[in-house]
Amino acid sequence: MTRDNPVIGVTMDQEPGGSDQYSAFPWYALRANYMSAIIGADGVPVAIPHAPCMAGAFLDRLDGLVVTGGAFDIDPVLYGDKTLHPTTQLKPARTRSELALIEAARARGMPILGICGGMQLLAAVLGGSLYQDIMEAIPNALPHEQPNPRDEAGHIVMIEPGTRLSTIVGRSSMAVNSSHHQAVRDPGQAIIAARAEDGVIEAIEDGEATFCLGVQWHPEFLIDAGDKAIFAAFVSACRDWRARVGVVGNGAANAVKHEG
Numbered sequence: 001m002t003r004d005n006p007v008i009g010v011t012m013d014q015e016p017g018g019s020d021q022y023s024a025f026p027w028y029a030l031r032a033n034y035m036s037a038i039i040g041a042d043g044v045p046v047a048i049p050h051a052p053c054m055a056g057a058f059l060d061r062l063d064g065l066v067v068t069g070g071a072f073d074i075d076p077v078l079y080g081d082k083t084l085h086p087t088t089q090l091k092p093a094r095t096r097s098e099l100a101l102i103e104a105a106r107a108r109g110m111p112i113l114g115i116c117g118g119m120q121l122l123a124a125v126l127g128g129s130l131y132q133d134i135m136e137a138i139p140n141a142l143p144h145e146q147p148n149p150r151d152e153a154g155h156i157v158m159i160e161p162g163t164r165l166s167t168i169v170g171r172s173s174m175a176v177n178s179s180h181h182q183a184v185r186d187p188g189q190a191i192i193a194a195r196a197e198d199g200v201i202e203a204i205e206d207g208e209a210t211f212c213l214g215v216q217w218h219p220e221f222l223i224d225a226g227d228k229a230i231f232a233a234f235v236s237a238c239r240d241w242r243a244r245v246g247v248v249g250n251g252a253a254n255a256v257k258h259e260g
């Protein structure tokens with residue numbers, strides 16, 4: 001690692017705390033393999049707290065953004081659905097923070113990788129919508145909440161030819177894990193980059209962005225060779241963005257550089 005390695009912000013989950021939890025007070029959570037996958041691709045990961053008003057200040061010091069998944073759902077109001085399905089569970093503070101980060105990153109042209117719930121929020125930002133419950137909306141769907149461990153593949157995804165994801169992976173399919181009960185219904189202005197064998201959308205990308213990719217599975221488990229390729233391509237895009245905009249990566253060095 002050198003000072004030239006891109007610095008990548010990673011969003012965290014949050015729990016309210018309690019006597020039976022890690023802490024009696026509110027605490028953040030992030031699985032270690034999100035970080036190790038970025039490190040393995042020569043990126044420098046840093047965790048981002050929930051503070052929507054500071055989204056711009058955070059991104060001023062970063063070269064890329066990873067929006068992670070979690071055991072919660074996107075507020076359907078964000079995609080024009082006024083009805084809350086009984087299975088939909090919200091974390092408003094987290095969603096507000098991630099929404100502010102995505103919008104600020106897109107305004108900068110900064111590379112974005114959305115994972116699972118991060119892909120779903122990205123779809124909403126791009127004008128799309130979600131199924132609030134896959135099994136209700138698609139009766140013959142695969143078990144997208146796979147019964148086997150999450151570090152194993154749950155099903156195959158078919159990658160759309162001509163997409164950025166196809167170029168990154170170099171194959172027409174991948175074996176992926178699956179841990180979601182909601183799915184993208186309409187990608188909005190995004191391009192569909194992959195589908196499961198039952199037709200459920202599994203990846204989207206913004207064709208107008210330098211790098212803006214969302215995947216429904218969890219590539220940080222590195223189950224398929226394509227997962228490693230996704231992180232490598234993302235970190236490479238962050239490095240290119242860093243070189244293009246002249247970001248040094250920390251506040252003090254950045255100040256010195258722009259003083260001339």
